[in-house]
Amino acid sequence: MSDKKPDLISPGMRFEVSIERVIPRGLGFAHFSGKTVLVPLAAAGDHLLVEASNVKGDVIIAEICKIISAGSDRIEPECQYYGSCGGCDFQHLSYAAQLAVKAEMIRDCIRRIARIDFTSDIEVIPSPLEFGYRSRAQFHVDKISGKIGFYKRNSRDVVEINTCPILTPELNARMAELCQLQSPISTKEIDLASGDNGVISVSGTGAKPQITEAEVSGFRFRYSAEVFFQVNRILASDLVRTATRDAGGKLALDLYSGVGLFSLPLSLTFENVLAVEEHPAACRYAIENAELNERQNVRVVNDRVRSFLKRQSKLRPDFILLDPPRAGTECETVMNIISLRAPVISFVACEPSVLARDIRRFVEAGYKIESIVALDMFPQTHHVETVARLSLA
Numbered sequence: 389m390s391d392k393k394p395d396l397i398s399p400g401m402r403f404e405v406s407i408e409r410v411i412p413r414g415l416g417f418a419h420f421s422g423k424t425v426l427v428p429l430a431a432a433g434d435h436l437l438v439e440a441s442n443v444k445g446d447v448i449i450a451e452i453c454k455i456i457s458a459g460s461d462r463i464e465p466e467c468q469y470y471g472s473c474g475g476c477d478f479q480h481l482s483y484a485a486q487l488a489v490k491a492e493m494i495r496d497c498i499r500r501i502a503r504i505d506f507t508s509d510i511e512v513i514p515s516p517l518e519f520g521y522r523s524r525a526q527f528h529v530d531k532i533s534g535k536i537g538f539y540k541r542n543s544r545d546v547v548e549i550n551t552c553p554i555l556t557p558e559l560n561a562r563m564a565e566l567c568q569l570q571s572p573i574s575t576k577e578i579d580l581a582s583g584d585n586g587v588i589s590v591s592g593t594g595a596k597p598q599i600t601e602a603e604v605s606g607f608r609f610r611y612s613a614e615v616f617f618q619v620n621r622i623l624a625s626d627l628v629r630t631a632t633r634d635a636g637g638k639l640a641l642d643l644y645s646g647v648g649l650f651s652l653p654l655s656l657t658f659e660n661v662l663a664v665e666e667h668p669a670a671c672r673y674a675i676e677n678a679e680l681n682e683r684q685n686v687r688v689v690n691d692r693v694r695s696f697l698k699r700q701s702k703l704r705p706d707f708i709l710l711d712p713p714r715a716g717t718e719c720e721t722v723m724n725i726i727s728l729r730a731p732v733i734s735f736v737a738c739e740p741s742v743l744a745r746d747i748r749r750f751v752e753a754g755y756k757i758e759s760i761v762a763l764d765m766f767p768q769t770h771h772v773e774t775v776a777r778l779s780l781a
Contacts, residue, residue: 397420397421397423397440397443397448398440398443399440399441399442399443400439400440401439401440402437402438402439402440402453403420403421403437403438403440404435404436404437404438404456405418405419405420405425405427405435405436405438405450406418406433406434406435406436407427407430407431407432407433407434407435407436407459408432409432409492410430410431410432410481410489410492410493411426411493411496412493412496412497412740412741412770413741413770414428414477414478414489414493414769414770415427415428415430416428416429416430416431416432416434416436418430420448422446423446423447423448424446424447424448425438425447425448425450426447426448426449426450427449427450427451427452428451428452428477428541429452429471429477429480430452431458431459431461431462431480431481431485432459432461432485433458433459433460433461433462434455434457434458434459434462435455435456435457436452436453436454436455436456437452437453437454437456438450438451438452438453439451439453461481461482461485462480462481462482463480463481463482464480465479465480466479466519466553467479467552467553467554469547469549469552471541472540472541472547473537473538473539473540473541473547473549474538474539474540474541474542474543474547475538475552475554475769476554476768476769477541477769477770478767478768478769478770479768483514483518483767486764486767486768487512487514487764488512489770490512490762490764490770490772491510491512491762493740493770493772494510494740494743494760494762494772494774495510496740497740497741497743497744498740498744498747498757498760500744501741501744501745501748502744502745502747502748502751503748504747504748504751504757506757506760508759508760510760510761510762511761511762512761512762512763512764512772513623513626513630513761513762513763513764514764515620515622515623515764515765515767516622516623517622517767518767518768519553519554519767519768520553520554520555520556520557521554521556521619521620521622521623521767522552522554522555522556522559522619522620523556523559523581523582523583523602523619523620523621524559524579524580524581524582524613524617524619525552525555525559525563525579525580525619526577526578526579526580527563527566527577527578527579527580528546528576528577529546529575529576529577529578530545530546530548531576533546535548535567536548536563536566536567536578537549538552548567549563550564550567551563551564553768554767554768556582558582558586558588559580559582559588562580562582562588562590563580566578575592575593575594577592578590578591578592578593579591579592579597579613579614580613581600581611581612581613581617582600583600583601583602583611583621584601584602584603584621585600585601585602587599587600587601588600589611589612589613589614590613591612591613591614592613597612597613597614598612599611599612600612602617602621602624604618604621604624604625604628604649605624605625605628605629605652605653607652607653607677607681608677608680608681609647609648609649609652609673609677610647610673610676610677610680611647611670611673612669612673614669615646615647615667615669615670615673616646616647616667616670617646617647617649618649618765619765619766620765620766623763623764623765624649626763627736627763627765627773627775628649628650628653630761630763630775631650631709631711631734631736631775632650632653632654632657632709632734633777635654635657635658635707635709635732635734636657636658636706636707637657637658637659637706637707638658638659638660638706639658639659639660639661639662639703639704639705639706639707640654640658640660640661640662640705640706640707640708640709641661641662641664641703641705641707641708641709641728641730642654642661642662642663642664642709643664643693643708643709643710643711643712643725644664644665644666644693644710644711644712644713645663645664645665645670645674645688645711646665646667646670646674646711647670647673647674647677648663648673648674648677648678648686648688650709650711650736651663651674651678651683651686651688652677652678652681652683652686654707654709655678655683655685655686658685658706658707659685660685660686660687661683661685661686661687662687662689662703662705663686663687663688663689664689664691664693664696665688665689665690665691666690666691666692666693668690671688671689671690674686674688675688693710693712693717693721694718694720694721694724697721697724697725697728698724701724701727701728703728704728704729704730705728705730706730706731706732707730707731707732707733707734708725708728708730708732708733708734709733709734709736710725710733710734710735710736711736711737712737714738714739714742715739715742716737716739716742716743716745716746717746719749722746722749722750723749723753726749726750726753726755729780730780731779731780732777732778732779733750733755733777733778733779734775734776734777734778735747735750735775735776735777735778736773736774736775737773737774737776738765738766738771738772738773738774739771740772740774743774743776747776747778750778751778754780754781755778755779755780755781756778756779756780756781757776757777757778758777758778758779759776759777760774760775760776760777761774761775761777762774762775763775
């Protein structure tokens with residue numbers, strides 16, 4: 389056994405590493421001098437010259453200085469702003485590699501965080517479009533220069549952009565119009581959302597957002613840029629089908645229900661659907677969408693999920709669908725959901741680590757994982773939508 393001590397690494401030092409794999413949050417994983425090295429924008433098989441940017445204990449965060457030799461998954465990014473803009477971090481990977489990495493990221497989180505050895509296949513449903521898919525976006529406005537764009541990677545500085553390859557053509561055109569405005573924009577953020585009816589909803593300019601529409605799973609949905617709607621509309625029907633598959637009975641509980649994306653399809657196979665959503669505008673659209681599609685068996689409740697569950701402990705739903713924000717669900721809320729003892733739970737999440745954290749609580753309370761399906765709602769980024777189907781063991 390060698391008595392040689394690991395080299396002392398400090399920020400600014402340069403060294404060479406070979407990337408072993410890409411791990412959750414899209415970071416390249418390597419080792420150097422007995423320490424773990426995490427490298428953004430790296431690909432498995434890359435041999436790199438990197439510079440340490442942050443050192444915490446045995447973990448080094450490093451930036452790529454030079455690609456000495458590229459791994460087989462590496463390709464040339466399509467975007468001229470890639471690497472400086474913080475929006476995308478997977479454009480340097482082939483699309484097949486992106487899908488494989490995302491499946492492994494989910495499995496890794498389930499294994500490390502949930503402490504569950506999930507051996508079944510994780511299906512990954514690809515996006516029909518690798519670029520030009522994103523139908524909603526949030527732009528940031530630099531308060532000094534007034535320039536419009538996205539945040540710079542690892543920064544709150546704004547990168548001014550002329551076009552974004554993952555946005556739909558209509559959003560790119562609208563963004564170009566905003567950039568050409570002569571009068572300064574006083575807001576910090578501008579949200580855009582486009583449907584399939586040619587209307588682009590804009591929020592953040594001071595004017596009331598227009599209402600746009602889109603068809604998903606045979607239902608018409610009205611919404612605006614001020615509320616959440618899935619960014620990848622062309623994959624939204626697959627998401628609904630996956631999350632609601634084989635569900636039916638007397639009562640379905642749709643938590644964090646938004647504008648009713650899951651509530652309306654569930655109304656076809658359940659006698660009643662109870663949809664709970666905190667955002668008032670989203671609730672108004674959900675009610676309007678239920679009326680528009682003549683779904684009289686959908687009841688929308690404007691309330692925090694946490695507060696609602698505290699008051700409804702005697703509910704006995706046959707099925708619960710929860711689609712919480714990226715940060716996930718509070719522990720107390722998870723425990724209150726568990727106390728309802730629904731036979732089947734469909735958990736939709738866009739952050740695998742948070743999904744794994746919450747799944748562990750369900751499994752410890754007697755649920756088992758029936759299936760895990762990933763949907764690539766966010767090509768060219770490390771983000772991935774996951775649907776976990778749980779049932780009482």
